[in-house]
Amino acid sequence: KQEVTQIPAALSVPEGENLVLNCSFTDSAIYNLQWFRQDPGKGLTSLLLIQSSQREQTSGRLNASLDKSSGRSTLYIAASQPGDSATYLCAVRPVETSGSRLTFGEGTQLTVNP
Amino acid sequence: DAGVTQSPTHLIKTRGQHVTLRCSPISGHKSVSWYQQVLGQGPQFIFQYYEKEERGRGNFPDRFSARQFPNYSSELNVNALLLGDSALYLCASRLSLGSNTEAFFGQGTRLTVV
Numbered sequence: 001k002q003e004v005t006q007i008p009a010a011l012s013v014p015e016g017e018n019l020v021l022n023c024s025f026t027d028s029a030i031y032n033l034q035w036f037r038q039d040p041g042k043g044l045t046s047l048l049l050i051q052s053s054q055r056e057q058t059s060g061r062l063n064a065s066l067d068k069s070s071g072r073s074t075l076y077i078a079a080s081q082p083g084d085s086a087t088y089l090c091a092v093r094p095v096e097t098s099g100s101r102l103t104f105g106e107g108t109q110l111t112v113n114p
Numbered sequence: 115d116a117g118v119t120q121s122p123t124h125l126i127k128t129r130g131q132h133v134t135l136r137c138s139p140i141s142g143h144k145s146v147s148w149y150q151q152v153l154g155q156g157p158q159f160i161f162q163y164y165e166k167e168e169r170g171r172g173n174f175p176d177r178f179s180a181r182q183f184p185n186y187s188s189e190l191n192v193n194a195l196l197l198g199d200s201a202l203y204l205c206a207s208r209l210s211l212g213s214n215t216e217a218f219f220g221q222g223t224r225l226t227v228v
Contacts, residue, residue, distance in 0.1 A: 004156070031213040031214075032213065032214065034216065034217060036219070041202070041224065042221055042222070043118075043120075043204055043219045043220050043221040043222045044157070044204065044206075044219035045219075046216055046217065046218060046219070049216045051213075051214055089156055089157075091156075091157075091217075093213075093217075096170075098169050098170060099162045099164070099169035099170030099211065100145065100147070100162065100164075100169075100170075100208060100211050100215070100217070101147065101159040101162055101170050101172070102147075102149075102157075102159065102206075102217060103159070104149075104156030104157050104158075105156050106154075106155055106156045107156055
C-alpha cells in the first residue's frame with residue numbers, strides 16, 4: 001500500500017528565506033508526483049507536476065525535484081514571501097491499470113513572517 | 115475559462131440525513147474524482163469516474179455513492195450521515211487517464227453534520 005509522508009508538519013520562517021519541504025513515498029511505481037497549495041478552508045491549487053521520468057520541474061520561485069528510486073521529492077521555495085503562507089501537499093499517482101487516483105501526504109503548514 | 119466548480123460551497127446536515135454534492139469538471143475533461151479531507155489531514159480518495167464508468171473506489175462504506183452524467187458532471191451522494199462525515203469534499207478533473215495528465219481541483223464543499 002502506497003504511503004506518503006511529509007516533513008516537517010509545520011514550518012515558520014522569516015520573509016526572504018529559502019526553504020525546502022520534503023515528501024517521501026513508499027512505493028516507487030508511480031506515474032507522477034504533484035505538489036499542491038491549499039489556503040485555509042479552500043481547495044487545492046496545483047503548483048508543479050513531475051513525471052516519473054523527470055528529475056525536476058520549475059515554476060517561478062518554485063523548484064520541485066523527484067528521486068523515484070529513493071522515494072523522495074522536495075519542493076524548494078526561493079525568497080519566501082508572506083503570501084506563500086499556506087499548507088503544501090504532495091500527492092503521488094500510483095501505476096494502476098484502470099484509474100488515476102492520487103495518494104496524498106498530510107501536508108506541511110508553512111508560515112512566512114513579515 | 116471556468117475551472118472545476120462545486121456546489122454547494124457549505125452545507126449543514128443532521129445525522130441520519132442524506133446529502134448530494136455536485137461537481138462540474140473543466141470543459142473537455144472526461145475524468146472526475148472525489149476526495150474527502152478531514153481537518154488537519156490530507157485528502158482521501160473516494161471515487162473516480164471516467165467516461166461515465168467507475169474506475170476506482172476508495173475504502174469508504176456503501177453509504178457513499180457517485181455517478182457521472184453524459185456532460186461529464188458528477189454527483190456524490192452520502193446516505194445516513196454520521197458526525198464523522200463532516201469534512202471538506204473535493205472534486206478533481208482530468209482531461210483523460212493518460213499517465214502525464216494533471217489533476218485540477220475545485221474549491222470544495224464544506225459539509226458539517228450535527
